[in-house]
Amino acid sequence: KNEKVIMVAGGVGFPPLMYLAVEMIEKGHNPKNIVYFYGGHSKEDILERARLKKTGINLIQVTEDGSIGSKGLVTKVLKNYLNKLESLKNLRLYSCGPEGMLKAVDGIGLEYDIPGQISLEAPMPCGVGICLGCVVPLKKGGHARVCCEGPVFDIGEVSL
Secondary structure, three states: OOOEEEEEEEEEHHHHHHHHHHHHOOOOOOOHEEEEEEEEEHHHHHHHHHHHHHHHOOEEEEEOOOOOOOOOOOHHHHHHHHHHHHOOEEEEEEEEEHHHHHHHHHHHHHOOOEEEEOOOOOOOOOOOOOOOOOOOEEOOOOOOOOOOOOEEEEEOOOOO
């Protein structure tokens, strides 16, 4: 409950992380210890800003065109944020969004040695693991079905 939680959302990755943030707060996590990075192409892609702000979390908005918040990629803003922290102890990292962003967040988690999880967006034709349409390679070898073993994986677990 006292650890700092960093969430990185992009695109349709917003709803699951919003739910996670609210759930953590309801279970007693201090909202001031949640930093929510929310990235999109433009301000039209950044949904529910007022709802996020009402939770009391630290909201960092990032748009590629600079129409709201910081200008650039959300992952670059995340790295700048991490570089300014006095300590990286007691951090957790959660992310959901486009594959390119998840790949970058996964790399950042490994680079800074921050544990956490990424939630993959993948087509799941059957949803029960039979068709193997959602298979992703694992870094340690083998494969995982996003619909069965995922969609949430530990940082460093999946090859993106």
